[in-house]
Amino acid sequence: MVKQSLLHKPPGLILAGGQSRRMGSDKALLAFGGTTLLGHITARLRPQVTSLALNGPLELDSDLPRLPDSLTGHLGPLAGILAGLEARLGPDATHVLTVPVDSPFFPADLAARLADALDGDETIAVAASQGRDHPVFGLWPVALANDLRRFVLDDERRSIRGFLDRHNARIVEFAELPSGLDPFFNVNTPADFARAQQFLERGMA
Helix, strand or coil: CCCHHHHCCCCEEEECCCCCCCCCCCHHHCEECCEEHHHHHHHHHHHHCCCEEEECCCCCCCCCCECCCCCCCCCCHHHHHHHHHHHCCCCCCCEEEEEECCCCCCCCCHHHHHHHCCCCCCCEEEEEECCEEEEEEEEEEHHHHHHHHHHHHHCCCCCHHHHHCCCCEEEEEECCCCCCCCCCCCCCCHHHHHHHHHHHHCCCC
16 A cells, blocks of 8 residues: 655656757756756755656766666657656655656645545556646556556557556646746747746746
């Protein structure tokens, strides 16, 4: 059965395997708040986890332990999540917390709120806000690693929603920030990045 005390601070994995086509450069290395976007995400996530690793290209400049995809071919975020589950990032952990590298304002209580929604070692908990699911923000059960590998290899779409529908998945709704910003706002384009910088500089996120 899930040990809630462990899950409130699970091992964490930053997903940075995207190809940043709409941005035109690697999002993780964009200058943001006196550091990089990756550095900002790392600092925001570290208090919520027992350990932290990075799923992304080996050439990405970071001091975090690297966890490349265990499957080749840029197979999407599920492949990154799979790498985290198969690596067993914590000896006693039943779940791994994932966040993407391009959403700088996620909640400080993300891990705890998702953990509270779990009711078993095979339950998945993912975040939602403003009526939309954000499944890359999730607590993923290590026990589902084998099934996730099969799904990634066999399902042509490799849809996160498709995988959630196969299992006991709980959706946890988070409120918008006082500024009205979605806490899971993600940076895909230069315009998105400019907006994120404005929110950060004005202390609105």
